Amino acid sequence: MTTRNRFSKYLFSVFLLGMLVACSAERNTFTSRLYHNTTARYNAYFLAKEKIAEVEQNIELAHREDYSEPLPVFFPIDSATIEQNEGLIEDAHGMASKAIDWHKNSKWVDDSYFLIGKIQHLQADFDDAINTFKYLNVNSKKKDVRHQALVQLLHAFIDLKKFDDAAYVIDFLSKETGISKTNRQKLYLTLAYYYEVRGERDGIVSSLDKAVELTSNPKEKSRINFILGQLYQRAGFDAVAYEYYQKALKGNPPYERAFFSQLYSQQVVELEKSKDFKKVRKYYDELYDDRKNRDLRDVILYEKALFELKQDNQDEGIRLLTLAAKEESPNPRQKGYIYHKLSTIYFDEMKDYRAAKYYLDSAVENFKETDRLYASIQLKKKVLDDYVQNFEVIQKNDSLLHLASLPRDEQIQVAEAFIKSEEERLIREAEMKNQQKSTGIFDNLLAFGGRGGGSSFYFDNPTAMQQGSIDFYRIWGNRPLEDNWRRSSKGFQEAIGETLDQADSIENTETEEQPEIVLPDLDDLLNQIPSEKSVLNEMKAEMEESYFQLGKILYIDLKEPNRSIGYLNRLLSDYPQTPKKPEAYYTLYMASREAGLPHGQYKEILNKDFPDSPFTKSLNNPNQGSSSQDHRAAGELYRQAYELFNQKEYLSSRQLVRRALEDYPLTRNTEKLWLLDIMVSHKLDGENAYKLKLEQYLQSVEDKDLEKLARKMLALVAGEDKPLQANKNLDEKAELDTPDTLLVAEEEVKEPSPYKENLEQTHIFILALEPKQSQEAKHLTADLENFHSRHYANARLRTGTISINKENTLIIISPFGKADKALEYREKFLTEFNSDDLPPEIKNSSFVISIENFQQLNKRKDIEEYKAFYKEAYK
Structure with a gap:
């Protein structure tokens, strides 16, 4: 090896050693930072x-x-997908952890922390995710990362329905500057999600309108435009909806979304308004015949059925819905809509x-x-299940009892x-199948060979096959196709059992195989006819109860x-000794009166035969209700049920409420018990059931105070905890149910406040002026700014103006982290702020309000209503 080669190797070794030393995560040299920035960004991060x-793509x-x-x-996000x-x-x-641990001095540590927070969010590890995002907001020096973290923090709070915390984050972000286009787009999408969870359509629309302008991804833009089209269509703005549906067709959307964009575009512009019904039907038929729409044929038939129903073509609508239900489809939910529509037609119309x-x-x-x-x-x-159960008991028992008498x-x-x-x-079924069988070229060819038309060749003729099967059944009974079927060991009753099981099935799948015979056996049919007296009596008792229950279900539900009158009259005629008589006569009185029929006779019967019945007393004294003893007992059950409700023992609370309504159906507590039952439903059955029950309650409640309370509860249902707060007033009125107060006149039910006390939430300070006063107060804003610079130089206070109605213009000073800070400001404002443009009465009427309550105030426009709440909550 030459001296030159040895020297080159030495230099390379020194260089390599220097690079290794420079790449230490503990060093802060230019070489070290360059290495770790590059490695962290392009490898781990x-x-x-x-x-x-990729995970997000799989979720989609x-x-x-x-x-x-x-x-x-x-x-x-589905947990199974995660x-x-x-x-x-x-x-x-x-x-992401390696990017943090191995490259501590790189620029990508905070970005990697954000990814970890996002992973925690995907895994529903909300506590850790929230802490990660809060950490980044406080400690990160990268503005983009801070904003990303805040948007994702907002998303997490919305998932948890922590709307107070979400409102705080929204308020905080509204004051941030320099938010990038990408983060603004994500922020507006998350704001739309916030309004979506709260059920506020206008908020969704305004947020998505801003988000779509900032969206660069064509596919995402197409989806947002489609959502906007749906929302505008439901709001009745067809022309605007059409524009958004057309925009949704751009960006190479999935075929199914493109299909619905085109379909809904036609609906809002042409189909719903066209008087050329033939043209509309042709449009749907062409969609159906298009082979690309094979998987959407149930949708097309469903939409065409809706069109026919709007033209009052009920029979055609039902026929199309039935065909739609038979179509094969990869989307079971669409089948749900089809069956639900059929159910609605049979329920409402038929x-x-x-x-x-x-x-x-x-x-x-x-x-x-x-x-x-x-x-x-x-x-x-639940109502229909009860109806059908009792209806079928009557249908079945009535037939069997009639047969037993023969x-x-x-x-x-x-x-x-x-x-x-x-x-x-x-x-007949086999003949219909034979007639409907298609005749193609091969059938025509076979016809010349004596096997055409499906008539003479046995296995091409369903009628012949069915007749053969019936003949087989007459000789051998019901037996499946198997080897050694003639064996005497094959039990005849076993075959009958199989037949009966098949006979109970409502729907059988059609196949091209030999039809299966489900004819019952004569002896078996005769054995089903009851003969024992105890069985007959039990069946009569079942019918007695079913007649009574059907009468109530038909009238009440x-x-x-x-x-209802028909079933109750049948009850009284067939079962004159029934213990249900008092309630039956009472229901007959109410039903007949509602139907505009004579009804006084039922009241006379109750007074003559059942003078002590609570139903009689209810008719004679509709405002008094039942006896004090019954009222006291119902009141005690109500109190116990409400205590269980407050302890979150919802099932036990429901059981007590139902028991009270069953044992004491007519007391002055009845409507309050119903309302408590609805409150329990909110916890056990969800928000949709809660809303529906409240709406039904409002249709029947007679107590005006409870009606107001129920309306307020319905209006406040947007916030998950608000219905419960609203019902605190119901608890206050529950004192009427105690023995000491049962005989005292009822105190007025206080309307629940739409405002919620939350002293830890961000607050604002408000001056309410008339528009004319606001215009004349030219120097008020400047005086406020001078006041802030003297006393709150580092507080970042902002002054703004908003008109909430024709009578009131609000001057807003914000933000204050909590209520105590806002109240401290108001105290200093009252004692130290002076302006020639501010009358003393306006100054003294100033108030503070939380962000969430301000949203309510802006909706309701009633300042005096809020001030009443303010005096109780803040004084």
Whole structure:
């Protein structure tokens, strides 16, 4: 080796050693920073970011869009999808951690912390995620990272429905400057999500309008435009909706979204307004025939059915919905909408509650618990389930009791006639199938060989196959196709059992195989006719209860007083000794009065035969209710139930409420018990069921104070904790239920305040002026700025003006971190602030208000209403 080569190797070794020393994470040299910045960004941080992006892509792919509802702003995160991507998430977390641990002096440490916070958020580890984002906001020197963290923190608070904290973050971000275009776009999307969770459509629209202007990704822009189109269409702005649907077609959207964009575009502009019905129907038919729309045929038939229903073509609408339900589709939720629509038609238009119940069952099977309609369907389904259960008890027991009353020979004749009718039905079905069978070129060719038309070749003729099967059944009974089927060991009763199981099935799948015979056996039918006296009595008792329950369900739940009267009269005629008489007469009185029929006779019967019944007393003294003893007992149950409610023992609370309503149906506490039951429903059944029950309650409640309270609860349902707060006034009125106060006149129910006391929230200070005073106070703002510079130089206080109505212009000073800071400011303002433009009465009427309460004030426009709350909460 030459001297030159040895020297070169020596220099390389020295250089390599220098680089290793320079790459130490503890050194702060230019070489070290360059190395760690490059390695952190293009290795660990880059790979972590890519893996998180892949997880988010998988979340999007796992989500099935529901185009019948406004699309969600963000793709919902399913825990099952997160579990499936656990490997990717762990890899991303490991990479981001390495970027922090191995490259401590790089510029990408804060960015990597943000990725870790995002991973924690995806895994629903909210506490750690929130702490990570808060840490970055306080400690990061990179403005973009701070803003990213704050937006993601806002997202987390919205997920948790911590709206106070979310409002604070929104207020904080509103004062930040230099927010990048990317972060502003994410912020507006998150604001839209905030309003979406709160159910405020106007807020969603305004936020998305701003977000779409900042969105550069064509596919994301297409989706936002589609959501805006849906929202504007539901608001009745068809022309605006059309523009957004057209924009949604740009950016190469998925085929399904492009399909719905085009469909809804046509609906808002042409289809809904066109009088050329033939043209509209042709449009839907062309969509259906397009092979690209094969997976969307159920949607097309559904939309066409809705069109026909709007033209009052009910039969055609039902036919199309039935065809839509039979179409194969990868989207079960669409089937849910189809069955739900069929159920609604049979419920509202045809009053066929039995059919409505079974269609609703099918709808529930196709919806998820998180779908919007699920809760309201379950609520309606409970009523229909009760109706059908009692209806079918009557139908079944009435037939069996009639058969039991016949002589044996007549019973045999009825059973044989039933079997004969079943045979004829099966033959008719086979003939219809034979007629509907398609005839193609191969059928025509076979016809010349004596096997055409499906008529003479046995296995091409469903009618012949069915007849053969019936003949087989007559000789051998119901037996499946198997080897050694003639064995005598094959039990005849075993075959009958199989037949009965099949007979109970409502729906059988059609196949091209030999039809399966489900004819019942004569002896089995005869054995089903009851003969023992105890069984007959039990069936009569079941019918007695069902007649009574149907009468109540039809009157109370289904608002069908005429049909209710029929069942209750049948109860009284068939079961004259029923202990349900008092309530039956009471319900007959109420139903007849509502139906505009004679009803006084029922009151006379109650007074003559049941003078001590609570139902009689209720009719005679509708304002008094039942006896004091019943009222006291119901009141005690109410108090216990409310205490359980406050202890979050919701199921136990519901049981007590239901017991009170069952044992004491007519007291002055009844309507309050109903309202408490609705409060429990909010906790157990969800917000949709809560809203629906409140709406139903408002249709029947007679106590005006409780009506006001219920309306206020309904108005306040946007905030999760507000209905509960509203009902504190109900608890105050519960003192009426104690023995000491039962005989005292009821005190007035106080209307619940829409405002909420939260002294820890960000507050603002407000001066309320008339518009004329505001215009004349030319120097007031300058005086305020001078006051702030003297006393609050480092507080970053801002002064603004807003007109909330024609009578009031508000001067706003903000922000104050908590209520005590705002009140301290007001005290100093009252004692030390002077301005010729500010009258003393305006100065003294100043007040402070939290951010959330200010949003309420801005909506309600009633300053005096807030001042009443302010005097109680802050003085």
